[in-house]
Amino acid sequence: MSWQARIDRALDERRAASALRSRRVVEQGAGRYLFQDGKRFCNFSSNDYLGLSHHPEVIRAWQTGADRFGVGSGGSGHVSGYTTAHHALEAELADWLGYPRALLFISGFAANQAVIAALTGKYDRIVADKLSHASLLEAASHSPAQLRRFAHNDAAHLRTLLASPLNGQQLVVTEGVFSMDGDSAPLVEIARATREASGWLLVDDAHGIGVTGPGGRGSCHAQGIAPELLIVTFGKGVGVSGAAVLCSEAVADYLLQFARHLIYSTLMPPAQAMALSASLKVINSGEGEQRREKLAALIGRFRRGAGTRVTASQSAIQPLIVGDNDRALRLAEWLRQAGCWVTAIRPPTVPPGTARLRITLTAAHEEQDVDRLLEVLDDAGE
Template sequence: MIITTRQHYELATTRRRCADGASGDGYVARRYVVSQGAGRWLVANGRQYLNFSSNDYLGLSQHPQIIRAWQQAATRFGVGSGGSGHISGYSVAHQALEEELAQWLGYPRALLFISGFAANQAVITALMKKNDRIVADRLSHASLLEAANQSPAQLRRFIHNDTRHLSRLLQSPCLGQKLVVTEGMYSMDGDSAPLAEIQHIAHKHHAWLLVDDAHGIGVTGDEGRGTCWQQGVKPELLVVTFGKGFGVSGAAVLCSESVADYLLQFARHLVYSTSMPPAQAQALSASLAVIRSDEGCERREKLAALVQRFRAGVNASRLRY
């Protein structure tokens, strides 16, 4: 039987709904309309809810200093960047944020992206070519695995945080560049990668290391510098995102001068996308200032205390998580 494209989409959606109804495991993605609030409290359908679903880890999305920075920059620059960074969309606000991030994390360069998904896709698709090999943690984010699958490079996945399996996958001959891909902190399980050991194995086999620290940056390490800093690791490619610890959105890739220059020429997500608004960049600079301050330290300590309190409560109640 031949089915149309529309029927194919409808059939796939129906199967997903049936699976959801049979198991109750939440296979169907849904969107819930929120009428007010993105912080501690949400208002939806006329009712107020305590928000346990946000990834605004430090509560900075509601910080008055950051909101004010966005408002002031919007008055100066407007609400949009007006173009790609390669044309007219790269402002002094973008430049300042990139320099601040590079200095903070100890890299020569930082490049801004509109999202973490775009940053991961851009780096992998631009850098990895035919005859190259990507060895990625099996639980890596969808943006990383999708980019690796779509690249001409060979993809191999290692068992989550299993460094012996990683080593075996790197041992076989490879004609091109090898890249190890992992996350710093995994959001679903809440565990961290053994980054020092992973980096040692990667370098032993002449591979580069890419770490996506979306869930560690701003939250762990000295001044919130993230999981890599906390474990004393400096990967060749560090991706940080701004929707979690920073409370805003967007991302940056930290790298060497030569890699940054290469990405500016060949990372299509960077070249052919409108830049984030300058107001967003200025708000992110304000967020970084809070993260690095005593207040940021206090917020991280409060978050850590809440995590411990939650774990203790769950363990006491014998709930599985």
């Protein structure tokens, strides 16, 4: 089969399954409102959970950083790109989250891929929650290690898999808050099972950091555990972009030698690091606490109105499972026609038969926004 025939066949299969992905050009898409073709939509698809992407202090910090450092880092952190702004941010993150070291990455995807690729060998085993993010599962499947998946949030099944004989080491992988279902991992039970098997635990807390736990320190702090590897990303609750790996001194030094995604990528702009430092200050402040409280109130308001139509998620991610791909697309379009921007998520991002509307709430929303969304959903049901 030729290259073109292979491509055409794959695209035709996606179209036939109503699973073809596309991008929509928007004028602005991170805040309370999304604008497209001159129309305004209330935005229920943003991961900017605390509404910090438009915070004046965060914006000002980026502008100040651009004036001082320019708009790029100019190279890998191993060459010339590692500035005082990056060094300060890593120190702030390590102190805030209670780890000896933090290493910055350009994205959460890169951080997950780098850590798994650098740490695991052919005699090792990776035991991952079956609903872990694609970046984690892809890295695990491409690594030389054996990959096993445990049933979602099932510590008993995890224990069974960990008990199987092995010559190498075991790495347990999970998320803190799951990106598509919005539910939280039972981290205490998972950490205990991992420790009993003498393994290491990696927690990707992309959707928990900034939002959950004391001071917004995330899922692990909320549940009182400290995994060997904590990965936090900055494009959700922190409101910017990028990621960091929190770990021991020895692991940090090891990753600096062997993590190819870190060594061979241009580091994030110093101005971005300054914006991230400013965002962390807001998250740690009384204002940050107020934003988390407001978000929690909006989540409660939505859940009371939605009832059994949504899953048991207590997070900002509120999935409405539709099942059929076509129906999910039609429902998303119905909502857009009514001024509510909600995205339909379909396989292979989620398991077959679980197409859904992934509704996300943020501290930028107001009560009337939630009430309007509920009203439109009621109309759609009728």
